[in-house]
Amino acid sequence: MHVQHTVSVHLDATLEQAWALIADPGRLPEWHTQCVAVRDIHEVPGHVGTTEVYVMNVPGGQHDFQTEVTGWEELRSISVAGRELGGGQTWTAVQRFAPSGTGTEFTYELDSEIPGNRVVGVLAGKLIEGSIDRWMHKSMENFGELAKKVRQPA
Numbered sequence: 001m002h003v004q005h006t007v008s009v010h011l012d013a014t015l016e017q018a019w020a021l022i023a024d025p026g027r028l029p030e031w032h033t034q035c036v037a038v039r040d041i042h043e044v045p046g047h048v049g050t051t052e053v054y055v056m057n058v059p060g061g062q063h064d065f066q067t068e069v070t071g072w073e074e075l076r077s078i079s080v081a082g083r084e085l086g087g088g089q090t091w092t093a094v095q096r097f098a099p100s101g102t103g104t105e106f107t108y109e110l111d112s113e114i115p116g117n118r119v120v121g122v123l124a125g126k127l128i129e130g131s132i133d134r135w136m137h138k139s140m141e142n143f144g145e146l147a148k149k150v151r152q153p154a
Helices: 015-022 025-031 118-147
Strands: 002-011 035-042 051-058 061-073 077-084 090-100 103-113
Touching: 002 118, 015 090, 015 103, 015 118, 025 035, 025 118, 103 118
Parallel strands: none
Antiparallel strands: 002 103, 035 051, 051 061, 061 077, 077 090, 090 103
16 A cells, blocks of 8 residues: 655744754653664764665554665755565655754655555555544654753754
8 A cells, every 4th residue: 555645734843953953863852752662773974875774663563664865965955765674565655854943843744665465455545544644743743842942952
């Protein structure tokens, strides 16, 4: 089943505060509602090619997901591609940031392929899309609260 979803929120945090948080993959469990741990972080100079494994709570239990940074525009956007280790789910995501008044506009674009047979996929599609919408909104809300507390980079 193919799922595309985009959520945008206004953050009461500066662009620099938001970027400092998103640029640190080890902090993902602090704000992402499904992520319980990040391990095996292999940073690459310039960031493109950096990989990590996210341990995520998803339907069916905890699963490991390998991600790779595929695009990096400092203070603007991060693109990632991921795949479920030992499973069939794959995705790409783009997280975009733009100054907005005294805060920051944060947009999260997700494009995911979730394995399953067509009949189950059609029946479950609306439930899965609703679930994705809920965790994306809650995660971005958590991100905004945490970003406000990030020290301004010097």
